[in-house]
Amino acid sequence: MTEDGTVGGTSRPDKWKTEDGNQRLEVGSRMTDPISHFPVPLSGFMEGQSKNKLTSMLRMMIVIRRIEETLNDLFARGKLFGTTHLCVGQEAVAVGACYPLRKDDLVASTHRGHSHALAKGVSLRKLMAELLGKDEGLCRGRGGTQHLSDISVGFLGTNGITGGLIPVATGAALAFKMKKQDNVVVSFFGDGASNTGVFHESINFASIKKLPVIYICENNLYAMSIHVKRSTSVENIAQRASAYSIPGVIVDGMDPLAVEKAMVDAVNRARKGEGPTLIEAKTYRYLGHSKSDRRVYRTREEEKYWMDRDAIQNLSSALIENNVAADEEIEAIFRDAENEVKSAVDWAVSLPDPSVDDVASGLFQENNEYV
């Protein structure tokens, strides 16, 4: 580590990365198995990074993982209702993508969106209260896991219709442009959503109108049970960017710094009015699609392959190996994060159920100007 608190030379350069770190697409380029592109994630981007940034990224990833694991546990014990889509394994994408954003930038998420919400600054306690259906929750217990929103911190919402928020995010970007604000919108979606009609329509629209929006595909290889090779006409979803005359960038989604770096470029481009970027983050969900998924469509070997590239593990060891943080500091970060999650869960569990008296209110905004 250097004296100004940034990280010095890196110890594990990645051969596959280009000079600026990310793999940029050229039209017609052929690639082999996407998994093999990322032999050793992390460390390629540590140089020049502040300790504070690296540890806060690590901490957020741990918080996200702990909340997801806690939810899994609550389900197993019958304490949580409905369903949920957990993002364990994919934390680096949300954390890396949201890091360069301002509070007044907007994030539109997916059905697997707790990570995006937390990384964008949504209150962990309010999120947990919402998942438990409480009045103190983000959406007063009306939304639940797939309908979380907190516009006050720039989190538009999670979503239950695959691809459904891609046009809404695009429209928010149109508003920013029309109001001549330099905010940007980030639209998260999965590999499955990249095969929907709104994906095509929205990105085409954003391209012709040069809207300040960044489309981030979290390619975790499976749309529920269907492998991306069986559902998708291109090897890399970022290749589709060429159809819209916008940059398409592939990043290692197991590396928050790689994602962040790609985002910085895309955000700069968007803020300057140069239009959208499509970023594909290669990642993997360690758990099933939803709580009932027994993962019969994939092998335990494949799961191990990705778990060996775990972002939290890798960033923790890299921080220690590069002498950015001592073992005890890393342990303290884990402890802190876990305590924060535990406290939020305990608080949310202790809340009473919502009153039904108010259930019919709020469908319409009644305060209309013409009245």
Add this chain to the structure above:
Amino acid sequence: MNKVDLSMKDAINLALTEEMERDGNVFIMGEDIGVYGGAFGVTAGLLDKFGEDGIVETPISEGSLMGIATGSALMGMRPVLEIMFMDFTTLIIDQVLNHAVKFRYMFGGRDDIRVPLVIRTPYGGGRAYGASHSQSLEGLFLHIPGLKILVPSTPADARGLLKSAIRDNNPVLFLESKLLYNKTGQVPKDDNLIPIGKAKVVIEGEDITLLSYGRTLDMCREAADYLENEGYKPEVIDLRSLNPLDKKAITKSVEKTGRVVVVEEGTLTGGVGAELCSVIMENAFFSLESPPERVAAMDLPVPYSPVLEAEVLPGVGDIVEASLRSLSY
């Protein structure tokens, strides 16, 4: 003179102009709405007045356009989305039903979540456009909680209701009858906002109630003329808004007349008339002298040949027939 003679098309154009001049957040988006002036010429001249910032011409991407309008509305704009034919609104339904109308409620009903947008679209048959350009699909949309539905029957109502719709903080579906676009009527020169959700008694009577909206008002007027010649005193009501529905006005009229014919251009089964009849049964059952009558399109795609089309769509004769059946019950 404090009134001018305008076609419904021009009255809508005027309302759009006035609201865009009044509020810089109002903009129009849709296909061919610029130089071309819209498929029916409703937005003619607006590109010159408001430029490309106010008139956002779009690719043919309805499924996303609705979501784009919603996203812009969430961020403080007031989009007016033109969908070229109501038949194409099937392409926007996911974004209406699962997104625009739900956001406010499912995100907790908080005041920072509002979706002020208007979907304008021409509906109805009578022009031999065939099965995919002639439908009246309001029945589908009536089933969606959280979506206001307005259907003007005169140029004055079109202007007043559209202005209210644009100023409303909720998603509004605004239906324009193709056959009324060129029909003229007196339009007040002042601001003339018409409150949403208020029906209008167009002809007062006491023997039978004819419930209409949009173009079926003219049909009911004609039917009323016939019935008057037969010695009856029909009451004709223009609903103007399907959601919210003016249940009070409907109930009051049916309690008075004891007989009712509900008229719509959409298909019969599960349609607007079915809902109106339920409202009547729930609220005025003991005043009824005869079973409520429904006049609607046959449960078929609209055929092309004008002769066949006229047979499938409801006409004045159907309303008269239903009225006489009710009156002689």
